[in-house]
Amino acid sequence: MGKPSAERKAVQRAREAQQGIGKLEIHLSVREREILRRNCALRRPGREPYGADEYVELLILQDGERLERELKALHNRRCGKCGDKLPVTECCHDGDSQCWVTLGWHETKLKTNVS
Ligand SMILES: [Zn+2]
Incomplete structure (x- = not known):
């Protein structure tokens, strides 16, 4: 017989606290929530869709890797005006x-075609 739901939740919360997992509340539009729901499924065709937590976790890790690569590439360049290392x-x-400061942030910002 399974544990009662309240007990399971308590166990889950204790495990998350032990792993340093915290809750972050974000506000998304209907459209953004729809894209999230749809893409969680589209990225795993024929498999159980990503959960929203898992999807966002992976996006954060993926962007972390991408940003690291971008910053490494920037470190090899210098500001055209003052000669300082970028960024x-x-x-x-x-x-x-x-001067790189004027427009350089466009190179590191998150870009999207969605407006
Ligand atoms: Zn400069």
Whole structure:
């Protein structure tokens, strides 16, 4: 016989606390929730869809890897104005078109065609 649901939840919460798992509340539009639900299934055709937690976890890890690669590539370049290693976050030439700070963040921001 299975454990009562309250007991199972308590066990689950204890396990998550032990693993340092925390809850994060995010606000999504109807459209975004629909995309999430649809893509959780589309990414696992013929298999049980990703759970929302799992899907978001994997996106975070995937973007972490991508950002690391992008930052490594940036470290090999320098600001055209001050010569500092990229990414430069502060520069007295901010606003100057030759200074990386002015437009450089477009290289690291998350890009999407969705508006
Ligand atoms: Zn600069």
